[in-house]
Amino acid sequence: MLLLFLLTNAFVLLPWAGAGRIIGGWEVKPHSRPYMAYLKIQNGSKISYSCGGFLIRPDAVLSAAHCVDKEGTVRVTVTLGAHNITSQEPSQQKIRVGHWVVHPKYSRVxxxxxxxxxxxxxxxxxxxxVQSIPIPNEKxxxxxxxxxxxxxxxxxxxTETTTDVLREVVLKVQKEEICQQLIDKYQRQSMLCVGDKSRKKATSKGDSGGPLVCNKKAHGIVSRGYKKRLFPKVFTRISYFEPWIREQLRRFALQDIPGSPSSG
Structure with a gap:
């Protein structure tokens, strides 16, 4: 997968490279982003990496499909209520994820x-x-x-300076034409073009799966960008997928009804 994107000069925000990278941002007030989820993903017995995600309902977290798109056995643990991810904070809730649904038309390309x-x-x-964040409707x-x-x-x-606490950056939604010109296979309907033109602020690598929050709603999911550029970045456009999300949430609820065909 990595080789494929290098050959096409596109760079996946590789989740195993660290717990995220917020460049040009700042540390947030502890627990002021209660929707944030930290995903620890283990591929087999040796390789582990991390991604971001966000709570949209007590039983559901949204993230990027490429975070779990790995060969072999994949195990995911979600940590909610965290600020310093390396500490055993009393606020933290760690939940082993037994089931997830990748969009049926997801493509590595x-x-x-x-x-x-x-x-x-x-x-x-x-x-x-620990609280959920709203998502936009289809329109x-x-x-x-x-x-x-x-x-x-x-x-x-x-230069890979690290921090264990939650940090945040402000980025602008950009003209679609910018990403169409610079990002291979950019799709206007299902993607958002985002970034800082001064190239001093950005997301990268393990930030994959985290939310783009605009007007107190999660409008995007960190997806990808160019290998050596901080600008622009591509986010999954959540409103486009809202009908699919609602259908999956309905199915999740059915699975929790004792005796239903979907329960188990």
Whole structure:
């Protein structure tokens, strides 16, 4: 997979490279982003890496499909209520994910339909440190020039300076033409073009799966960008997938009804 993207000069935000990289951002007030989820993903017995994600319902976390798109046995643990991911904070809830649904039209080539919904069982306990974030409906859009926020854990510079606390950066929604010109296989309907033109602020690598928050709603999911550029970045456009998300949430609810055909 990596070789494929290198050959096409496109760069997947590789989740095994660290717990995230917010460049040009700042540390947020502890637990002020209660929707944030930290995904620890283990591929087999030796390789582990991490991604971001976000809680949209007590039993559901959204993230990027490429985070779980690995060969062999994949195990995912979601941590909610975290600020310092290396500490045993009393606020943290760690939930082993037994089931997730990748979009049926997800493709490694160009990371099309890069979205996955993870089912939490047991459900998250909602409190001041763990809360869900709304998503837009199918007809809602975020305008060019809108300032949005993206949070993540880990690297804070291109020299791989690390941090264990949650950090955040403000990025603008850009003209679609920018990504169409610079990003291979960019699709306007299902993707968002986002970034900082001064190239001083960005997401990268393990920030994959984290939310683009605009007007207190999660409008995008960190997906991909160019190998050696901080600008622009591609996000999965959540409003485009809202009908699919709602259908999966309905199925999740049915699975929790004792005696239903979907339960188990």
């Amino acid at each position: 160009g990371l099309k339909n890069d979205i996955v919904l993870l089912k939490l069982k047991p459900k998250a306990r909602i409190n001041k440190n 809602e859009s975020v305008r060019e020039g809108a300032e949005c926020r993206v949070a993540g854990w880990g690297w804070t510079s291109v």
